[in-house]
Amino acid sequence: MFSLTDYQISLHGKVLFKPINTSVANQKVLAITGASGSGKSTIMADISGVLPPVFTSTGQISLNSKDLRSLPVEKRKVGILFQDDLLFPHLNVYENLVFGLAKKWTTAEKEKRICEALADANLQGYDKRDIATLSGGQRARISLIRTLLSEPELILLDEPFSKLDKALRQQFRQWVFAQLENMNIPTVLVTHDLDDIPTGSTVIHLETIHA
């Protein structure tokens, strides 16, 4: 369960949007929409823990009863997916995926998990491939798998479909939300395309507050 209480971000003393009060249960999606510059990506940065200090953030952010603000980035267990897949270019597919896997798994278990994940995504046998040889859609899938394999407790999607072409988008979208439902974690999605939002999500529309 992820919740924001009286949540607001301000820059140079000016608030960017009205206070947000909402919560997202596991397997559910919170969608944040708004025009460019309304603060969507800033919220993502804040939740993942990399909000630049020029911004001030007030209100509570809690994930599974933990106050996220008290935790540094690496301890928050928040997974994030950007528009760019940001796959590590110097590692192959397997090495990219294994990077997020917790130390507690043995090598055999890691291999098993990765192979299963790749099979789920229709990419079996791709583990030794150089990521530069993959297509855009394949890379996007690997990127999501990588994030999911790190077992986050919350996942943030920052306009993850905007770089994919139309034909791919619909298919990829469905696959992503199916995977996320399996994970039993809440999702926060930021997008300016209303088609991206699955049915049954809570939608928050950010109005830019003009001074």
Next chain:
Amino acid sequence: MEKTRQVHPLAIFPLLTTGVFLIPVILGLLGTWLPAFGYFPAIGLDRISLQPWVDLFNHPSFFSAVAKTLISGIGASVLAILLTAILLIGTYPSRFFNAIERVLAPILSVPHAAFAIGISYLITPSGWFIRGAESVFGWFPVPPLWTTFQDPWGVSLIITLALKEMPFLLFMSLAVLPSLNTSKALWLSKSMGNGARFAWLWLLLPQLYRQIKLPFFAVIAFSLTVVDIALIAGPTTPPTLAVLITQLFNDPNLLQRTVGAAGATTLLALVMASLLITHLAEWPLRELRSAFIRHGRQTSHWMSWEKPMALVLALGIGLVYLCSTLVTFIWSFAQRWRFPDILPNEFSVRAWARVFERIGEPFWCTFWLAILSACIALVLVILVLENEVRLRWQRGRFDTSKALWLIYLPLLVPQIAFLFGFQVALIQIGWDGQFIALLWSHLVFVVPYVFLTLSGPYRKFDDRFFWQALSLRQARYPAYWRIKFPMLLRPILYAFSTGFAVSIAQYLPTLFIGAGYFSTITTEAVAMSTGSDRRMTAVLALWQQILPLSIFALATLLPALRFRSRRAMQQR
């Protein structure tokens, strides 16, 4: 991020690093200005006086040395930038230019002394070029009576300097060329009825100049104050001012030190004046530029002579570098080499054997100095750049252009204007003649070059990779060492090789701060070059070149090997 009121550990590194290369300069300048005005307690002078200046101006060679310095220094700098401009106009952008880019690194890694020595084997009256002319055209049955090397007005010095500095200017231009939008500018210019030459002269080159102004200033400072190349290729009696000052500093009569200090201060003033004039000259040139753009007069022929000239130039310079290394190599194995033969009549490895016997200590000294200074500089620079990442994230924007002047300071202040003072300061704290002091003096020059080479690529790194790694692995060090560092491996290794090469090339620091306890391959090579044994000199020059070249080779091979199956990591 935790909001902490304490100072972040990274924040001390900019200060520390600046201190490393600035403290010697400041101490050194003070330590040279005081003796210049007669205050030199070490030899019993404890009163300010103008006697050193009187002695200096009365020195028989002083004014002629100043004249030669100005002629060769300004001449070489102007020639260097002209050559760079012609090359760019004629060959950028093109596949030929990409080829030039690829050979720049080995060309830049040739240390000054080795290069000057190689040139000497080419252009002296009995050098390879004349021999070639004799073989092909039969013009020179005996070596001509020309003074083509170490000529009294410094022409050979100008040529040698310009040939060494032009690749450096080209290299510094490389980073800014993409941002000039040459194709757009050329298109724009042609659409207004002016030729490509117009676009280059009045639009692109001025923009380029603005961006490489500091490196150009470094070139001017270097040309005016270089000692090792001037010793090898410059006029001998009387020499340039920098060489004269070095002689004064080594004079057995200690009083001459104060005269030397006065001379060093004069040289500093000359450099500052030249830089100021160059800076001020921008205004009239800018007016000229506006006038030309307004009147827009320009013939519309396509670049008639620039392209062929640039081609000839590029090939010519490449050939010179190649031949100078080749002829040095041949000389090292020559036993008997009569004029006008192109190749020696008899070969022997005697020179190599003799050098091998005596090279042990200088070699290791050179090697350790270079490795340690490159490593320390690299660590310091990376920490400073990481701190910059932190600051950029904190403040949103971060203006680094002011800091650039600071980085260039050790490259703009003449070495000879502060090394003496630095040595005096070291004597006071008992570090004179210690390896650590010598290392520090090398760091003063290695750190700026490592910073200049690494900062560009490091700042371009997309930090989202790091955040992504952080959120995946939940730990900072793996995120850095397994993701950021490998992704930056090529620039990091390249910066390391550059630092290494800079240390190898250092001559004056070893001479002064080494205080006679340490000798490097460079000091040995320069000393040997003033003698008459060409073969030994050749061997030493080659040793001097082999070291940086091998490190550069490693720096190219290692990433190529490691990332051989990663298409995204190949060099552009």
